[in-house]
Amino acid sequence: MTALPPHVAIANHKGGVGKTALAHGLAVAAAEAGHRVLAIDMDPQASLTRRLRAQISPNPDEHLHASLAHVLERPAVGEIERILVPCGYGGIYSDRIRIAPSHLDLELVVRSAAQAASERRLLRAISGVVDDFDLVLIDCPPRLLCHLTDLAWTASDVLLIPCEGEYEAVQAARRVKERVIADRDTLNPKLEIAGMVVSRYRANLTLHRQRAVEMEKIVGKEGMCPIRLPEYVSFKKATENARPLAELGSEEKQMASLFRDVYKWSRDRIDTVMKEAA
Template sequence: MAPAHPPPHIAVANHKGGVAKTSTTAGLAAAAAEAGHRVLVVDMDSQYNATRRLRAALPADPADRAAASLAGVLQSPARGEAARIVTPCGWGGIYSEHIDVCPSDLDLELLGLTAGLPGAERRLLRALAGVVDAYDLVLIDCPPALLSHLVDNAWTASDYILIPCEGEFEAVHGARRVVERVARDRENLNPDLEILGIIPTRFRSTLSVHRTRLQDMEKLVGPDGVCPVKFPELAVMKTATENALPLTHPRCGSEGRNMAALFRDAYAWARKRISHNQESNA
C-alpha cells in the first residue's frame, strides 16, 4: 500500500569528499528497512558507490549498464521514467524487500553537458514523479560537489539536506558551504528546501579538535540540528563497505550490530526532525 502522503526526500550532501556520505545513505536506508519502511535510494554520484554498496544488479555490458541507470534516464526523461531502472537492493532478506535503488553509472557525469537546457535542473524531479509514491523515504546520495548540475537536480528534487560531517576543518567548511548555498539559491533552485541537520561521522571524543569542530557544527545549524548520535571510526565500516554488506551481516560481528543500532537511533532522530518540521508548517 502506498503512503498517504509523499515521502520525505533527503539529499545526503557535503562539499567535502570522504566524509561518509554513501555510508550514511546506506546505513539510514538499512535502518529504515529494519523499521519496516520502504526506501528508494537515488544514486546521483557518477562514481556509483551507493549502487555498488547496495549491490544493485546492473548489466555487464557498459552500454547496457548506462542505459539501465540514471545516466540513461535523465538525458530527457518522461514523467515517472525512473520506474524502468528501479532495482532491488542485493543484500537479501528484509533489505531486498524494503530497499530499491535508482542506480548510477559513470556516464551520469555527462549530464552536465546539457545543463543549459530549459528546466534541466528538474529532470530528476520529473523522472521520479509518481515512482516515489510507493515508498516511505527517498534518500538521494549526492556527489562531493556544490555548483554542479547533478547537485542541482538532487536538491531540486529534495525536501531536506542531511550533511554527514567529520570533526575536521575541511569537512566542517564543506558543510558550511552547503548551508550557505541553500540560503543563497533556495528561491531559484527549490524554495521548500531545508537543512535537516548534520550527522557527525568518524568522531573521536578523545580528540580536542573533534570536540571543537562539533561546536562549530552546532554554530552552523544550531545544537538541535546536530544529530546526538556521533558515529565513531571503526574498522567494521571498512568491512561493510569493501564487501558491500549490511552492518548486520555475520561477517561484521558485534561491532557491526552496534553500528547498525546507531544508525537506527540516527534514523529515529531524523524522522522526529521531519515530523516536527511538518507540524510547524501545517
Template sequence: MARRMALVNNKGGVGKTTTAVRLAEGLAKAGHRVLVVDMDPQGNASRRLGWAYDADDPQPTVSEAIQADRDGSLASVITPIGWDVEYASRIVLAPARLELENRMAEAGVVGSWRRLVKALDGVDDQIDYTLMDCPPSLFHLTQLALAAAEVVVIVTEPEYDSVEAAIRVRDFVRERASELANPDLEIAGVIVNAMQNLGSHADQLASIRETFGGLVWDPVVRHRSLLVDADGDEIPLTEVRGEKAGEVRAAYELLAQTTVKAVPVR
C-alpha cells in the same frame, strides 16, 4: 508520496555515501520503504547495495532517466538491491555509473535542473523515504537533487575543511533554493561521522553544534574500521561481526529514528 531527502556535502570523503546506505538500512529495518537514488557518478552507493553493471545485459541507470526528460522516467531504472536479508526487500535502488557524468554537460540547457523532478514524478508514491546520495559538489548533479528534495541532510565529519564545506551547503540552500524553484527547501539535520577520541575532533564537534544548533542529529557516528570493511564488502550491518558491531548497528538504527522524528512519514 515519499519524503525526499538530499544527502549533501561540498567535500568528499565525509561519509556521505556510507550514511545514505546505512540510513536506508536502518529505515528499512524499522519497516519503512526506501528508495536510494544514486546521484554520484562514482556509483559507490549502488555498489555497496550489491548492484553491478552488466555490459552484456546493460541496465538503465539514473543517467538515462535524467536524459529522457520525461515524467516518471525513473520507474524503468529502479531495481532491487543485492543484499540477502529480509529487510532488503524494502529497499530499492536507482543506480548510477560513471556515464552520469555526461549529464553535467547539459547544465546550460533550459530547464535541465528540473529533470530529476520530472523523472521522479509518480515513481515514489508508494515509498516512505527517497534518499538522494549527491556527489561532493554543489554543481549540476547536486542541484538536480536539491530541486527534487523536500529537505537536505548535511553529512560531515569533525574536521575543519569538512565543517567549512557543510557551511557552504547551508548557505547555498538558504540563498539559492528559490532559483531551483524550490523555495521551501530546508536543512532538516546534520549528521556527524567518523568521530574519534581526538582533541581536534572534540573542538570541531563543538563548533558544529555552535554553528548548526539543534539541527545536529544524535547520535554522532564514531569511526569504526568494521564499518569501512562492511562498505568494502558490500554487506548489510546485520552480517557484520566484531566487538563494536552492535554499537555500529545501533548508531544507524538510532539515526533512522531521528530521521523519522525530524522528517515524519505523511
C-alpha cells in the same frame, strides 16, 4: 507515514566525510524498521549502487541504458521506475530497498544544464513513482556547484549533512548552508536543512569535540544529531565488502544499532522541519 514520503538529499561539499556511508546506513536502517526506501545514487562514482549490491547487468551497454545517466537525458514523467532494481542483500533488504543505479556517464548530464527547466529532470523522472515508498534518499556528489547537485536539491525536501570533525569538512558544511540560503529562491524555495550527523567521531580527541561545537553553530542545537558515529576500521571493511552491518561482527552490529538510532532521530527531525516549513 505521510502520503508523500520525505525526499532527503545527503550532501556535503567535501568527499570522504561519510556521505555515502550515511545514505547506506539510513537505507538499511529504514528497511529494518519496516519502511520501503527508494535510494537514488546521484554520484557518478556509484558507491551507493555498489554498497547496496544493486542488481545491474554486467554488460556495459545494458548497464548504461538501465542507469540514471540514461534516464536523465530526457526523462518522461515517472521514467525512473524502469531502472529500479532491488538491493542485493536478500531478505527484507531486497524486499524493501529499490535503487536507481548510477553510472560514470552521469557526469555527462551537465551537457543539458543550459536547457530550460533542466534542473527539474530528476523531479520529473520520480514523479508518481515515489508514492510506493516511505522514504526517498538521494546520495549527492561531493560538489556544491554542479548540475547533478542542482538536480538532487531541486527534487528534495530537506538536506542531511554528514560531517567529520575536521576543519575542511566543517567549512564545506558551512558552504552547503550558504548555498541553500543564496539559491533558495531560484533553485528550490522549499528546501530546508534538517540537520547534521557527525561521522568518524573520536570522543577522546579534543579537536573533534571542538569541531562538533562549530557544527552546532551552523545548524543549531536542535539540528545536531545526538548520535555521533565513531570511526571503526571494521565498519570500513563492511562497506568495502558491501554487506549489511547487522549480519557481521560485534563492532558492525554496534554500528548498525547506532544507524537505527540515527534513522529514528532523522525521521523525527525531518518531520518537524517539514511541518514548520509548510
